[in-house]
Amino acid sequence: MFAATLTKYSRSLPIFTRKNSQYVSTTETNGTREITLNHEKTKNSLSLDMMSDLTEAINRNKDDITLRAIVLSAKGNVFSAGHNLKELQSSTGLEQHKLVFQKATELMKSIIQSPVPVIAKVNGFATAAGCQLVATCDMIVCSDTSKFSTPGANFGIFCSTPGIAIGRCMPKSRATYMLFTGEPITAREAYESGLVTKLVPADQLDREVNEIVEKIKLKSRRVITLGKQFFYKQIDLDLLEAYKLGEDTMVQNINIDDGQEGIRSFVEKRNANWSHK
Amino acid sequence: MFAATLTKYSRSLPIFTRKNSQYVSTTETNGTREITLNHEKTKNSLSLDMMSDLTEAINRNKDDITLRAIVLSAKGNVFSAGHNLKELQSSTGLEQHKLVFQKATELMKSIIQSPVPVIAKVNGFATAAGCQLVATCDMIVCSDTSKFSTPGANFGIFCSTPGIAIGRCMPKSRATYMLFTGEPITAREAYESGLVTKLVPADQLDREVNEIVEKIKLKSRRVITLGKQFFYKQIDLDLLEAYKLGEDTMVQNINIDDGQEGIRSFVEKRNANWSHK
Amino acid sequence: MFAATLTKYSRSLPIFTRKNSQYVSTTETNGTREITLNHEKTKNSLSLDMMSDLTEAINRNKDDITLRAIVLSAKGNVFSAGHNLKELQSSTGLEQHKLVFQKATELMKSIIQSPVPVIAKVNGFATAAGCQLVATCDMIVCSDTSKFSTPGANFGIFCSTPGIAIGRCMPKSRATYMLFTGEPITAREAYESGLVTKLVPADQLDREVNEIVEKIKLKSRRVITLGKQFFYKQIDLDLLEAYKLGEDTMVQNINIDDGQEGIRSFVEKRNANWSHK
Numbered sequence: 001m002f003a004a005t006l007t008k009y010s011r012s013l014p015i016f017t018r019k020n021s022q023y024v025s026t027t028e029t030n031g032t033r034e035i036t037l038n039h040e041k042t043k044n045s046l047s048l049d050m051m052s053d054l055t056e057a058i059n060r061n062k063d064d065i066t067l068r069a070i071v072l073s074a075k076g077n078v079f080s081a082g083h084n085l086k087e088l089q090s091s092t093g094l095e096q097h098k099l100v101f102q103k104a105t106e107l108m109k110s111i112i113q114s115p116v117p118v119i120a121k122v123n124g125f126a127t128a129a130g131c132q133l134v135a136t137c138d139m140i141v142c143s144d145t146s147k148f149s150t151p152g153a154n155f156g157i158f159c160s161t162p163g164i165a166i167g168r169c170m171p172k173s174r175a176t177y178m179l180f181t182g183e184p185i186t187a188r189e190a191y192e193s194g195l196v197t198k199l200v201p202a203d204q205l206d207r208e209v210n211e212i213v214e215k216i217k218l219k220s221r222r223v224i225t226l227g228k229q230f231f232y233k234q235i236d237l238d239l240l241e242a243y244k245l246g247e248d249t250m251v252q253n254i255n256i257d258d259g260q261e262g263i264r265s266f267v268e269k270r271n272a273n274w275s276h277k
Numbered sequence: 278m279f280a281a282t283l284t285k286y287s288r289s290l291p292i293f294t295r296k297n298s299q300y301v302s303t304t305e306t307n308g309t310r311e312i313t314l315n316h317e318k319t320k321n322s323l324s325l326d327m328m329s330d331l332t333e334a335i336n337r338n339k340d341d342i343t344l345r346a347i348v349l350s351a352k353g354n355v356f357s358a359g360h361n362l363k364e365l366q367s368s369t370g371l372e373q374h375k376l377v378f379q380k381a382t383e384l385m386k387s388i389i390q391s392p393v394p395v396i397a398k399v400n401g402f403a404t405a406a407g408c409q410l411v412a413t414c415d416m417i418v419c420s421d422t423s424k425f426s427t428p429g430a431n432f433g434i435f436c437s438t439p440g441i442a443i444g445r446c447m448p449k450s451r452a453t454y455m456l457f458t459g460e461p462i463t464a465r466e467a468y469e470s471g472l473v474t475k476l477v478p479a480d481q482l483d484r485e486v487n488e489i490v491e492k493i494k495l496k497s498r499r500v501i502t503l504g505k506q507f508f509y510k511q512i513d514l515d516l517l518e519a520y521k522l523g524e525d526t527m528v529q530n531i532n533i534d535d536g537q538e539g540i541r542s543f544v545e546k547r548n549a550n551w552s553h554k
Numbered sequence: 555m556f557a558a559t560l561t562k563y564s565r566s567l568p569i570f571t572r573k574n575s576q577y578v579s580t581t582e583t584n585g586t587r588e589i590t591l592n593h594e595k596t597k598n599s600l601s602l603d604m605m606s607d608l609t610e611a612i613n614r615n616k617d618d619i620t621l622r623a624i625v626l627s628a629k630g631n632v633f634s635a636g637h638n639l640k641e642l643q644s645s646t647g648l649e650q651h652k653l654v655f656q657k658a659t660e661l662m663k664s665i666i667q668s669p670v671p672v673i674a675k676v677n678g679f680a681t682a683a684g685c686q687l688v689a690t691c692d693m694i695v696c697s698d699t700s701k702f703s704t705p706g707a708n709f710g711i712f713c714s715t716p717g718i719a720i721g722r723c724m725p726k727s728r729a730t731y732m733l734f735t736g737e738p739i740t741a742r743e744a745y746e747s748g749l750v751t752k753l754v755p756a757d758q759l760d761r762e763v764n765e766i767v768e769k770i771k772l773k774s775r776r777v778i779t780l781g782k783q784f785f786y787k788q789i790d791l792d793l794l795e796a797y798k799l800g801e802d803t804m805v806q807n808i809n810i811d812d813g814q815e816g817i818r819s820f821v822e823k824r825n826a827n828w829s830h831k
Contacts, residue, residue: 086821090814097808101801108797117457138453153773156816156826157807158781160788161800167789169449171748172723176692179781180671181769193748194448194470215458219430227435227456234437235444236792238513243385246438247378253434254374260367262433267363272433394734415730446726471725471747492735496707504712504733511714512721515790520662523715524655530711531651537644539710544640549710 023050025075026057031068032213033057036075043081044074046129048096050084051103058110058118065221065276069213070114072137073121079146082128082162085155104129104161108136112232115225117216121209122146123202125184132162135169135195138228141209143202144187148195151182170195220258221276227253300327302352303334308345309490310334313352320358321351323406325373327361328380335387335395342498342553346490347391349414350398356423359405359439362432381406381438385413389509392502394493398486399423400479402461409439412446412472415505418486420479421464425472428459447472497535498553504530575607579629585622586767587611590629597635598628600683602650604638605657612664612672619775619830623767624668626691627675633700636682636716639709658683658715662690666786669779671770675763676700677756679738686716689723689749692782695763697756698741702749705736724749774812775830781807 025038035057037044044050058070074080086092087100111118111133120126120137127149134140134148150159150166159179167175170193178185191199200208216224230249234242253259257275265272302315312334314321321327335347351357363369364377388395388410397403397414404426411417411425427436427443436456444452447470455462468476477485493501507526511519530536534552542549579592589611591598598604612624628634640646641654665672665687674680674691681703688694688702704713704720713733721729724747732739745753754762770778784803788796807813811829819826 085817088808089817089821090809094805094809097805098801101804105797105801109794112793117453138457140450153777153781154816155820156774156777156813156828157804158777158784160781160784160803160807161797163781163785164788164793164796164800167785168793172789173694173748173751176671176785177751177766179785180692180778181766182773183769192469192746194450197450197454212454212458215460219459220433223430223433223435224457227430227437227440230435230437231440231444231453231456232793234441235449239389239441239445239509240386242441243382243438246441247375247382249437250378250434251371251374253437254365255367255371259433262431263362263366266432267366274433394730415734417727469746471727474727474731489731489735492737496736497710500707500710500712501734504707504714504717507712507714508717508721508730508733511718512726516666516718516722516786517663519718520659520715523718524652524659526714527655527711528648528651530714531642532644532648536710539708540639540643543709544643551710 021053021057023047024053024057028067031066031217032071033067033069034071034073036073037080038075040076040078042084043078044076044130045081045084046104046107046133047084047087048100048103051107055103055107055110058107058114062115067116068217068221069116070118071121071209071213072118072133074124077124078130079122079124079126080130080133081125082130082132082152082159083157085157088157101161104132108132108165111136111138113229115228116221117224117228119209119212121205122196123205125149127184128152128159129162131178132159132165135162135165139198139212140196141198141200141205141212142187142190142196143205144199145202146187146190147184148178148187148190149182149184150178151184153180154182166195220262220272220274222256222258222274223253223262226256298330298334300324301330301334305344308343308494309348310344310346311348311350313350314357315352317353317355319361320355321353321407322358322361323381323384323410324361324364325377325380328384332380332384332387335384335391339392344393345494345498346393347395348398348486348490349395349410351401354401355407356399356401356403357407357410358402359407359409359429359436360434362434365434378438381409385409385442388413388415390506392505393498394501394505396486396489398482399473400482402426404461405429405436406439408455409436409442412439412442416475416489417473418475418477418482418489419464419467419473420482421476422479423464423467424461425455425464425467426459426461427455428461430457431459443472497539497549497551499533499535499551500530500539503533575611577601577604578607578611580611582621585620585771586625587621587623588625588627590627591634592629594630594632596638597632598630598684599635599638600658600661600687601638601641602654602657605661609657609661609664612661612668616669621670622771622775623670624672625675625763625767626672626687628678631678632684633676633678633680634684634687635679636684636686636706636713637711639711642711655715658686662686662719665690665692667783669782670775671778671782673763673766675759676750677759679703681738682706682713682716685732686713686719689716689719693752693766694750695752695754695759695766696741696744696750697759698753699756700741700744701738702732702741702744703736703738704732705738707734708736720749774816774826774828776810776812776828777807777816780810
């Protein structure tokens with residue numbers, strides 16, 4: 001009902017008119033940027049060009065306060081097949097190999113450092129660096145027919161960097177299975193392993209993602225950004241260091257405008273009027 | 278049957294006669310201290326007074342060897358609604374804001390540093406710092422109708438410190454969902470995410486917690502304390518450092534009285550006679 | 555079908571002819587070393603001798619490229635009952651106590667540092683250091699009647715070192731339950747907690763483990779070793795350090811022979827011909 005009300009004001013426009021990416025299509029509707037991997041003929045492989053376009057689509061105007069959430073989706077049955085192995089052939093040279101993995105880290109960092117939540121909407125097969133990309137998103141909603149794998153070793157390239165992402169998202173006993181056997185796990189197994197946030201029938205995927213996005217949009221953008229940055233900072237600290245920094249973060253949060261507005265609106269039993277700044 | 282035998286010797290007395298807290302009620306029975314958040318009109322909010330009384334109730338006589346376990350429970354449908362937002366209004370001043378979060382960290386530390394296991398018994402809604410409180414307990418038993426949320430961003434205050442606790446207790450994909458959407462998760466989802474230890478029908482909650490407590494009480498208090506301290510110390514170390522320290526801890530454990538008594542009782546096929554010292 | 559084809563070439567020979575361990579029996583078949591704890595009368599307890607023989611069986615010829623996977627199994631209903639408490643009695647002396655835990659760490663390190671994946675095949679009860687042993691394996695496949703516990707505190711010796719392993723393999727709320735109550739968890743609970751990789755009926759245990767092993771054997775040994783070493787290295791680093799090191803590891807992987815062969819075989823749409831070096 002709430003979503004229906006919002007829809008009245010919705011606009012859905014391709015936003016990157018000055019650049020037509022052949023790898024990525026992007027729309028922005030009511031503050032939600034949906035970035036779609038759109039290169040089925042390479043199974044949405046993370047070529048250098050694809051990674052550049054994705055990173056740019058995530059980072060563009062990232063500090064514009066009208067941007068409230070990013071949804072990462074893909075066209076076709078393969079969400080992404082991971083790195084483009086042709087770019088890793090011996091003939092392409094060491095410097096290019098380095099560049100591929102620097103770009104991949106940059107892409108992952110763009111997600112983690114994005115001021116807004118990034119949600120993977122998966123309806124298909126996410127594999128190798130494609131699985132890393134999904135696992136790096138803040139939240140992951142997938143259809144019940146989706147699959148996930150890290151099969152790099154089948155092609156002589158162990159999924160070491162994808163292992164960084166999945167090793168932090170699921171139990172060791174499951175991450176090692178994916179990495180050493182290269183076998184896919186089902187959406188159900190991915191849910192049971194904590195890799196994904198929500199598992200739904202394919203026809204409810206958009207609705208589930210929209211519900212998450214609408215919940216995010218009810219909040220102050222500034223507060224979400226502050227909270228996201230702190231979450232990823234503290235998770236690498238030991239417990240007492242995390243609390244020490246956490247206390248400062250809470251005090252800081254309270255004393256920004258939207259912190260005080262939130263408290264006032266609660267005390268006055270009214271809706272908050274966020275500045276988002 | 279075993280519990281029934283023990284019951285013969287049970288006594289259930291309010292222990293804090295010198296101080297009547299209006300926030301917390303406490304009973305101590307056969308070595309089990311049950312601390313009940315008892316301020317329904319504020320939804321058991323973690324006001325400065327509530328936090329002080331809770332911390333004091335956890336720490337009081339903590340080195341008394343007759344104390345064997347602490348159960349944290351709550352009166353009413355809301356286990357705890359988290360911080361009292363009125364105490365975080367601008368008018369209360371920066372020093373009070375700092376104090377609130379220092380007190381909260383102190384409360385969390387009192388649980389982690391308690392020499393005995395602390396078990397949350399949840400039958401209701403644990404939210405924001407109330408969810409942090411629950412997640413910080415060593416074990417969490419909840420009824421199947423309980424719920425958990427970290428909705429601070431709804432009120433302009435991101436649940437950054439609760440995120441420290443839940444980010445270490447459940448997969449990233451689930452913690453971020455709670456933090457960014459503010460939506461509650463069900464008891465079933467909390468179990469599937471590893472946040473809770475056991476999930477039972479409400480009418481079996483006491484029984485389940487009692488079974489855990491009775492198992493703890495069969496052991497040496499000294500040994501449980503040593504083990505608890507080491508567990509939280511090692512979890513922040515890297516693997517090889519943890520093993521290095523772990524070896525020393527095992528040798529130390531063996532050579533305390535109850536270590537040797539435990540081994541003797543095993544070899545002699547008899548019940549151990551613990552000194553608890 | 556694939557496995558059936560391989561079976562034609564199989565040989566199953568006891569490999570340690572020069573040393574007949576009374577604790578451990580070992581066979582090697584088609585690159586799979588199965589090491590079986592074989593001392594039912596002590597419930598496969600991890601005595602100093604047992605630990606020495608296990609460590610030696612894991613480490614022997616570990617750099618022989620024909621060795622591709624290690625399976626750790628046990629004879630009898632008890633996978634392993636953990637340390638031999640008789641060796642920890644006061645009369646045995648402090649130096650022996652130290653030795654016991656040094657040997658245990660050495661055994662755990664032999665698994666983590668083994669160049670090939672180590673898979674626990676559990677059909678029974680793994681307890682205390684026996685549970686630690688299982689949890690330390692890269693993957694754990696268990697029958698649905700298996701059980702797991704860390705009951706050391708029952709005998710005055712808290713399972714501090716087993717807690718290092720299980721505390722890194724399952725949620726805090728579950729590890730603490732095992733450590734503080736000493737109660738066993740079922741195979742189903744172990745699966746739900748992420749401790750085990752796969753849960754199958756007992757009569758499918760061999761088949762499930764074989765399928766994992768066959769998948770590993772399709773890959774380059776060198777690549778699996780590189781990937782395993784990196785996985786355990788990065789998991790103790792913070793995220794950005796891990797990615798920094800990960801980039802280097804990927805570039806290194808691509809430029810070893812089997813990295814390039816893998817990519818070539820992919821581009822040329824043919825099976826890879828691994829050197830394993």
